Amino acid sequence: MHAISRTAAFLAGAVIGVSALAASTSASADAGGVPRSDILRAPIQGSQLADPPLFGLVRGGAPWVISEGTARLRANGDLSVEVEGLVIPTRGDNPLATLSATVVCNGRDLRMTSPVPFSTSGDAVIDTHVTLPERCLAPVVLLNPLGNAGTYIAATGR
Structure with a gap:
């Protein structure tokens, strides 16, 4: 042996x-x-009437709830956002035709995507590329109704 x-x-x-x-x-x-490499992979939450302005954007004029949603941002700028059941609870549906996303880096560098279709059941998928600054610290994704860059109806976080 x-x-x-x-x-x-x-x-x-x-x-x-x-x-x-x-x-x-x-x-x-x-x-x-x-x-x-992912620089952000986070759940998405609907906005509420008590939510504060975020990075110069104000929350929508109605509360929003979501069944499921995630945002994934890669260091090269590839962005993937999936939302299911993002609706106004008092209506039970989504009255908006399109949805965009705003990526925030460094608390001030905002990049908004082109609008995508947003179903009445509150479902949407955003798969796109955004140009990020050289350093993207503390990234956040906000969802914008009808391409409105001044309003958000959902955001990453809990």
């Missing part, structure tokens, strides 16, 4: 560790090997 030397055991462990690291790195990269 042969005993494995400490050096051989160390080298085998190092090879396994490097292989696992390389596999996890490639899994988090796109086809070109560019990292797809």
Whole structure:
């Protein structure tokens, strides 16, 4: 019976560790090997009448509730927003035809997306690219009704 030397055991462990690291790195990269690092992945909440202005935008004139919603912003500016059931509870539906998103970086650098269709059941998907500043600290996503850059009806957070 042969005993494995400490050096051989160390080298085998190092090879396994490097292989696992390389596999996890490639899994988090796109086809070109560019990292797809998320700088924001957060739930979305509907705005309420008591909500304060955020980054110069005021909350909508009615309360909004949401069944489910998430926003994902990558360091390269790729933005994905999915909302389901974003409605005015007293109506039971969404009266708006379109929805946009505003990405806020550094508490002041605002980037608004083009409007997308917004169903009466309160469902919308935004998949787009926004140009981010070189540093995007404390990113936030606000949802705008009818492309109105001065109003939000939902925002990332709890």
